[in-house]
Amino acid sequence: MKLEPLRLAVIGCGFFAQNHLRAWRHVRGVRLVAVCDRDEERARAAAATFAVPAVYTDAATLLERERPDFVDIVTTPPSHRELVELAAAHGVAVICQKPAAPTLEDACAMVTACERAGVPYMVHENFRWQPAIRRAREIVATGAIGEPYFGRITFRSRHDVYRDQPYLAADRRFVIADLGVHLLDLARFFFGEPDSLLCAARRVNPRIAGEDAATILLRSPAFACVTDMSYASHQERDLFPQTLIAIEGSEATVVVDADYEVALVRTGRRERIAILPEHRPLAGDAPLRESVLAIQQHWVDCLREGRTPETSGRDNLKTLDLVFGAYQSAETGEAYRPGTLLAASANPSGPSPR
Structure with missing residues (x-):
């Protein structure tokens, strides 16, 4: 029996939302x-570009009238908690x-709200879904490099x-919260959980x-x-938006x-395994980002099959802990113990952290 498509609404129609919207056209x-966007002109422009039938400037009204199966929130971090809880x-x-949030307290509250409501929640952490990075992780998992002991991302x-x-x-x-969150998620993707973090950061x-600029060990x-x-x-050649990775085993x-x-x-010696670009050319449109398509398809598949997505809201708390721990380390000059x-x-009035 053919399943009915899941009904989706996108909240936020700004710069990066265009990548989400473009990918949704290719998700099964x-x-x-x-x-929905507070800027009605921007919302209408997105609806026209991506053939979306309904336009809203208020998320609550959208949820009440459209009753979607899920929403994709692509706004700036200060608005995330209110929208996720809504x-x-x-x-x-x-x-x-x-x-996911500008503070760990907000991030924890978002996870709690979704768990209490019994609704799935995933953070759109797409770097780990880039085809080349995915292949590298598969190679590590096969044991081809032996025991991995060092990485540079x-x-x-x-x-x-x-x-x-x-x-x-x-x-x-800025850079740790906006970009470093991706790289720290990749470190966890390749190695698992660290027990020490040291960060140096500066404004250039x-x-x-x-x-x-920042470096995190x-x-x-x-x-x-x-x-x-x-x-x-x-750089002699600026490779934006590429991430370079070496995992030594x-x-x-x-x-x-x-x-x-x-x-x-x-x-x-060096053995080329593959060349796996992140951007796929589309006729008459901007390129499709493969990682955005892949994570969004993963999300839909997880909803259909009742599986927990890789970067669930709860899992992402561990990545955010490293982000905020990096800021603490940079400010104090001392190593941070992940999880503190x-x-x-998560327990603001509970027992002292470990």
Whole structure:
């Protein structure tokens, strides 16, 4: 028996929402029934571009009238908690753009609201769904590199991200919260949970409010992983928006290099595995981002099959704990013990963190 498509509404029609909307047209098993944005002109433009039948400027009205199966929230972080709790109160499942919240307290409250309402909740953490990164993780899982013990995950650029997202220039917490959250999720994706974090961060661009360069060292008895990020780096060739990865093991190293090349490296030789681009050209349209399509299809498949998505709201709390722990480490100059801030945020009046 053919299943009816799930009814979807997108809340937020700004810059990155265009990638979500474009991908939804290629996801199996969904029907986009409405878009919502406080800026009516922007919402109507999105509806016209992506052939969406209904336009709203108020999320509560949308939820009451359309009764979607789920919403995709693609707004800025300060609005996320209110919108997630609103959807949960209406019994509607939620995808929310990263970073999930500006504080761990808000992030915990969002998870609690969805769990109490019995609705699925996932954070749109798409970097791990890039085809090249996915393939590298599969290679590690096969044991082809032996025991992984060291990683470097790098994203350094001077791309003008402020042009399309000017609010980023005003954020007092910038590159770790906006970009580092992706890289920290990747570190967890490849290695699991660290037990120590040390961060150095600085502002290079005097015209912005927050830090635009940071290096974070994650450690456990089994591994060390460096996540390295910058929007201030002069490069001979700027590779934006590519993430470069090297995972070293006892037998070999797997790399994701420039132009999405995945290779297996052993002393004195290199085996190209694949070239797996992130962007797919579309006739008469901007390129489709493969990772956005993949995570959104994953979400729909999980809803259909009753599975917990990889980057569920609860799982993402561990990534956010590393984000806020990185800021604490950068400010104090001391190592952060992962889980400390999360324990305090989840139990503000409970026992002391471990």
